[in-house]
Amino acid sequence: MADDDSRPAPAGGQQPKPTDERRSGSRRRVLKSGAIEFGNEAIPCTVRNLSPQGACIEVNSPLWFPDRFVLAVDGQRHTCRVIWKKERRIGLGFA
Numbered sequence: 001m002a003d004d005d006s007r008p009a010p011a012g013g014q015q016p017k018p019t020d021e022r023r024s025g026s027r028r029r030v031l032k033s034g035a036i037e038f039g040n041e042a043i044p045c046t047v048r049n050l051s052p053q054g055a056c057i058e059v060n061s062p063l064w065f066p067d068r069f070v071l072a073v074d075g076q077r078h079t080c081r082v083i084w085k086k087e088r089r090i091g092l093g094f095a
Helices: none
Strands: 028-038 041-050 054-058 068-073 076-086 089-094
Touching: 041 068, 054 068, 054 076
Parallel strands: none
Antiparallel strands: 028 041, 028 068, 041 054, 054 089, 068 076, 076 089
C-alpha cells in the first residue's frame, strides 16, 4: 500500500489532488548558515526551510556524508536522517 492510500479522504467526499508533498507539517522558508556534523567533521551548509519535523539544506558540492548526522543551526543541534537528495539540495527528517 502506498503512503498516499493510508490518508483519510477530506470531508465532503472530495478526493485529494495528487502531489509529491509528503511532509507531515509545513516548513517555513529560511536562509540560515548551518553545519552537517558527523564524527570529527563539520561541513557548512545553507538551511533553506525548517520545521520541527525536518529541513531542506543546500551544500556547496554534493560530497559524500552519512545518511544520519547532526544538523547544527541557530545554536541548536538536530539529529537527522536524509529523506531525499537532488543535486545540491537535501531533505532531512529530524529523529
